[in-house]
Amino acid sequence: MLVCGEPSGDALGAQLMAGLKALAGDRIAFTGVGGLAMEREGLKSLYPLDATAVMGLREVVPAIPAIMRRVKQAVDFAIQTRPDAVVVIDSPDFTHRVARALKKRDPSIPTVDYVAPQVWASRAYRAKAMARYFNLVLALFPFEVPFFERYGLKAVFVGHPVVERAARMTGGAALRVRLGIAADAPLLALLPGSRTSEIRFILPAFRAAVDILARKIPGLVTVLPTVPHVAGKVRAATAGWATPLHIVESEADKYAAFDAADTALAASGTVTAELALSRTPMVVAYKVGGLTYFLSRWMMTVKHFTLINILLVREAVPEYLQAAATPETLADAVARLFADPAARASQVAAMNEFAHRLGEGDEPPSTRAARVLLDFVES
Secondary structure, three states, X not given: OEEEOXXXXXXXXXXXXXXXXXXXXXXXXXXXXXXXXXXXXXXXXXXXXXXXXXXXXXXXHHHHHHHHHHHHHHHHHHXXXXXXXXXXXXXXXXXXXXHHHHHHHOOOOOEEEEOOOOOOOEOOOHHHHHHHHOOEEEEOOOOHHHHHHHOOOXXXXXXXXXXXXXXXXXXXXXXXXXXXXXXXXXXXXXXXXOOHHHHHHOHHHHHXXXXXXXXXXXXXXXXXXXXXXXXXXXXXXXXXOOXXXXXXXXXXXXXXXXXXXXXXXXXXXXXXXXXXXXXXXXEEEEXXXXXXXXXXXXXXXXXXXXXXXXXXXXXXXXXXXXXXXXHHHHHHHHHHHHHOHHHHHHHHHHXXXXXXXXXXXXXXXXXXXXXXXXXXXXX
């Protein structure tokens, strides 16, 4: 049984399903909660992801009744069907509630965490709590294994499945032709996030930055990949945009947009790893509600918040958090990437190092995760 809570987890779940099917064939069947990608791999989701893809106190609190109903629905289903393992994927505000409730009601059902929360970056004490309701962590980063094992939680490094998407990040020239974007037009990819809260807090800053960039970079064009469940909000929030704007919704178009773009302005998250693997120079920003930030900032124990910077332990790409993410600052950082070949080359070199550390060139991480998971279930 696989349970995810938002589109990024849905993509990872689909890759894991493909890996499991490749190794186990007809010996395996899937149930649980997922989105379009997991449904394409054969999952019939118990319910859609709309109620659980939220983040930030102001967004989470009103959604708690709906989230708890979804938690109960998933746990009830697990109790009724008794899967060989329940694998929760990312979105800990939702998925860990499922694991905790399930362990409380039936400790005999094995639970696995795929994409553990970054407790090594903030609130490390949560790892000790996780050891009470998880039997195994499939770790994306090698340093996570000794960290979790210090707290009595078994962990196995499997690599980050995002590296498997690098081969799909093609088609940029064809996308420019299809959208009517000239081959030599400066193209900026905007990635404001896939949560409603991110559209609310981050997209306005990106819009104001583009207003400035439109005056600095003649002929600038923007492309904004999004996902269906927030596409309506994105279209409403981008009416009257300062540059020609192309909103795309499919995963294939998203990756083609990475390939086509000269530079990207992105919200922090899995998408920054995807951009790094496509070798697209980027500027990263993140904003949440004021209360959420006030309560969380003192818990942070890492210097950086972007994946490539965390793994390389340096600011390989510019990152701006909360009040630092002003339209002027973001516009200046993006403009520099358009104008400075040395800055772009420096980022690409760092992206090559990042990809190697994530496991690019080795066995596909989702296959390794599938093998570890099958061995765990069979033992």
